[in-house]
Amino acid sequence: MKKILNLQCINCGKEHKTSETDFVCTACGGNLEVNYDYKLISKRFSIGKLKDNREYNMWRYMDLLPIDDHDKVPNVHVGWTPLYRCKKLAKELHISNLFIKDEGRNPTGSIKDRGSAVAVARAVELDKEIIADASTGNASDSLACLTASLPMKSVIFAPTSVPEPKLVQLLVYGADVIAVEGSYDDAFELCKQTVEQYGWYSRAAGFNPYTREGKKTCAFEICEQLEWEAPDKVIVAVGDGTILCGLWKGFVDFAKLGIIESMPQMIAVQAQGSAAIKEAFDEKREVRSVKAHTVADSILVNYPRDAALAMQALEESHGFAVSVTDEEIIAAIPELARKANIFAEPAGAATYAALKKLVAEGKIEHDESVCLIIGGNGLKDTDSALKAVQTADIIPANMNAVRQELKKKGLIEEA
Numbered sequence: 001m002k003k004i005l006n007l008q009c010i011n012c013g014k015e016h017k018t019s020e021t022d023f024v025c026t027a028c029g030g031n032l033e034v035n036y037d038y039k040l041i042s043k044r045f046s047i048g049k050l051k052d053n054r055e056y057n058m059w060r061y062m063d064l065l066p067i068d069d070h071d072k073v074p075n076v077h078v079g080w081t082p083l084y085r086c087k088k089l090a091k092e093l094h095i096s097n098l099f100i101k102d103e104g105r106n107p108t109g110s111i112k113d114r115g116s117a118v119a120v121a122r123a124v125e126l127d128k129e130i131i132a133d134a135s136t137g138n139a140s141d142s143l144a145c146l147t148a149s150l151p152m153k154s155v156i157f158a159p160t161s162v163p164e165p166k167l168v169q170l171l172v173y174g175a176d177v178i179a180v181e182g183s184y185d186d187a188f189e190l191c192k193q194t195v196e197q198y199g200w201y202s203r204a205a206g207f208n209p210y211t212r213e214g215k216k217t218c219a220f221e222i223c224e225q226l227e228w229e230a231p232d233k234v235i236v237a238v239g240d241g242t243i244l245c246g247l248w249k250g251f252v253d254f255a256k257l258g259i260i261e262s263m264p265q266m267i268a269v270q271a272q273g274s275a276a277i278k279e280a281f282d283e284k285r286e287v288r289s290v291k292a293h294t295v296a297d298s299i300l301v302n303y304p305r306d307a308a309l310a311m312q313a314l315e316e317s318h319g320f321a322v323s324v325t326d327e328e329i330i331a332a333i334p335e336l337a338r339k340a341n342i343f344a345e346p347a348g349a350a351t352y353a354a355l356k357k358l359v360a361e362g363k364i365e366h367d368e369s370v371c372l373i374i375g376g377n378g379l380k381d382t383d384s385a386l387k388a389v390q391t392a393d394i395i396p397a398n399m400n401a402v403r404q405e406l407k408k409k410g411l412i413e414e415a
């Protein structure tokens with residue numbers, strides 16, 4: 001592939017050809033990053049060309065993706081999710097602009113569809129018959145969806161923390177599910193060993209350099225939807241760190257091509273009980289494994305697999321990390337739904353909880369524009385959402401009972 005210069009190890013710097021390895025560094029096992037020939041790309045990629053492009057999905061950025069074509073990837077609509085401008089809520093929070101990128105609108109309800117789409121396109125190029133993944137849930141759901149109608153099997157290592165709706169999605173799409181009695185980190189290790197033993201393709205975060213590239217299309221869209229500008233601050237929930245560094249890569253790509261002038265500050269949100277990256281960033285040290293616990297299953301990670309690039313993204317963007325408690329996350333779910341009309345899964349609502357905290361702490365200037373990335377749809381984890389609301393009492397099916405219930409709810413005065 002001409003547009004790719006090499007796959008470079010973020011650890012030792014070794015450069016690989018794309019034919020040399022699909023995953024980690026052959027010398028030291030470090031994660032790889034895709035380096036592009038921007039000079040070549042700039043010859044065929046421009047704002048003008050994008051304006052003429054009617055393909056409103058993630059493939060409109062093919063020139064900046066590490067694959068030659070996507071013709072065999074099932075034709076479900078990934079990307080070009082809405083970017084909402086929330087004027088009323090921005091006013092309430094005393095910030096100049098609040099944008100919400102609703103990634104829950106993707107085919108399987110999360111941003112992971114972007115990463116899976118590129119990984120599947122690559123697996124097709126390599127003629128792979130089996131693709132494996134371990135994930136907190138959403139990544140595997142998207143992989144199962146995008147391979148469902150292909151002559152390619154998805155083998156999923158699922159930890160016990162996966163909420164039922166995410167598990168059901170896997171089964172409905174026909175993935176082979178290996179349910180592991182253990183954490184996401186346990187599932188990750190087992191998946192890695194299996195892939196190495198049987199020569200399968202892997203979609204696993206960090207381990208596969210291509211998934212990050214898919215996620216960067218979310219940043220491209222934000223810039224395009226804002227008329228070729230980046231917001232001042234982008235708030236992202238962080239587990240492995242792939243979304244954070246993927247988005248940052250997108251902004252860097254656009255800056256290198258002269259499409260945007262100013263860069264956003266990246267803000268990582270972690271759950272207080274699962275904050276490996278936040279703790280390392282604050283203490284200016286290496287990322288260490290934590291014993292993670294949080295209701296936000298999508299960011300429940302002991303050892304983040306894309307920590308190095310995520311930390312680099314925070315540093316390069318002059319960003320920072322913030323943590324929120326499970327109580328704050330749960331409370332944010334109905335609040336976001338009622339104020340911005342978006343039902344987010346816990347990890348998505350965590351970004352709103354973080355925004356409120358940062359505004360209260362004066363860490364966001366009043367003239368700044370902020371963009372929240374809502375990574376996943378609330379229907380993916382209704383048990384967590386139920387913790388924040390009261391279920392409805394069941395009443396007898398007669399008008400008398402209806403009147404009493406209406407009175408109880410304060411909707412009428414006399415029953």
Ligand SMILES: *Cc1c(COP(=O)(O)O)cnc(C)c1O
Pocket residue numbers: 110111112138139205237238239240241242243244298299345347348374375376377
């Ligand atoms: C995967 C995921 C995250 C975290 O992404 P990482 O790349 O693991 O940091 C956040 N929110 C949702 C909804 C996710 O599915």
Ligand SMILES: [Zn+2]
Pocket residue numbers: 009010011012013014025026027028029030
């Ligand atoms: Zn290396």
